[in-house]
Amino acid sequence: MTPPTPETPSPSASEIPPEIPSTPEIPPTSEVSETPAILEARQVGFAYRGAAPVLTDVSIAITPGRSVALVGESGAGKTTLLRLLLGLTRPTSGQVLFDGAPLSLRDRGQMREFRRNVQTVFQDPYSSLDPRQRVGRIVAEPLRSLGLTAAQPGGSRVDHRVAAALEVVGLPADAALRYPHEFSGGQRQRIAIARAIVCEPRVLLADEPVSALDVSTRVRVVDLLAELGESHGLTVVMVSHDLAVVAMLCRHTAVLERGRIVEQGDTASVLGSPSHPYTRRLVDSVPRLPSGA
């Protein structure tokens, strides 16, 4: 297995098997063809009726262990793509595949399996937690809705799983008895992450998970997400316009501009030597600390 070298000028067309139509949107990274994707958007498009398309011909693969960042400005279509990958919205063209099978929002059995494996964390920890429920009940919600509340053979009871999830995100066990307003923004985001991982999903889709947090809290939550990737085999897909967070957490980066992926590949090469002018503008806009005297 050789790592892909973006510098090599040799045309990759010869490596594409003839049965795959040679569209330019198929990601050129060789890893994609090696590991089967858990979740994949294949040439998806999305448009509201009678309006200009929000997404056009977008292809991206989420493979195990490779965290992905979707970057771009507001209105670029990042959140819409995330909603498609979450099965909350159906694409108007193209397909979303889960474990290789097209995702069908009507297929209850598949959707149950999908929800168990693909969970989400939202941007604002103040509006994403029900203020009238205790944290324990909030975190247990996916278990209840997925019907995983019954003690399973070899499995553990709900409160044990909730306590385990809270421990993973670094919250004390008695947090389960308290209400969301008793926690700070960073702690609330940890609660949201505990809720997302309580059913042990393989993929976590997060929409700007740290942008509402202070800088130091941001570092700790990013560290937590990275650690979950290593210890729990969780693959994180993150929407962000914060390139510093992206560079910290994600191995693969896709840049969206006006509904199209204009560039994708290893984060180091996409951000380090951007080939698209829009990516360059994004990198140049990041505010930096003044360097040494």
Next chain:
Amino acid sequence: MSLLDVTGLGVRSGQGRELVSDVSFTLEAGARLGLIGESGSGKSLTALAIMGLLPTGMTASGSVVLDAPGLPRTQITGATERDLNGLRGRAVTVVFQEPLTALDPLMRVGRQLAEPLGRRHGLRGAALRRAVVAALEEVRLTEPDRIARAYPHEISGGQRQRVAIAMALACEPALLIADEPTTALDVTVQAEVLALLDGLVSARGMALLFISHDLAVISRITDHVLVLRDGRAVEAGAVRDIVNAPRHPYTRSLVDSARELDSPLDRITL
């Protein structure tokens, strides 16, 4: 005499909890200062106390003296609403974080901007319409005529923040307070709005109090900062010194977090 002289400023909540204590600093005409701190540090309350805009129930103590050219020298803490109204706009104005809530959703942008412009300069009719367009052009909005006719929800976040800046500048204030003005914006738009603010503040010789939780953003627009934590000032000085040799442990942790966050990106891009 300084333009703004804050001495021993304190802010208490209705329940008597101390939210800001003993904050002091001065700002000369045309000078700039950054207030940095995390959520709950009291930076926004300090700004509101200077405007005399603290939420009902909160009380300010200590002294905030505003001495703008052509206006009476005023002690803000304890001033009447009537005195304050004479100062707001001309002595001091503020640009808030979220431009969507700062603008009236039911009023066209041009009309909102016309209000302070008309009152300050005594303009009406065609002359006022020309002033509105000129003000929108000054904040580098292309298509000023279309923007003037639009409602706030019909323009982008970056455009709304430019409109909010134009409104803040309409009365030619001696001091502009910017409270996290770019936090709600994309990075590329943030860079543009910071450059715009920088240029306008210099061109008009205004003083600027810039509030942010982000050291890197603050360092783009001011040379001097005051670090706040839990309502107290812990350190003040040049941004360069604070970043390179923080004296207070809290400042050090702020700088370290910012560096830690930046370092993977720096490794890739520098």
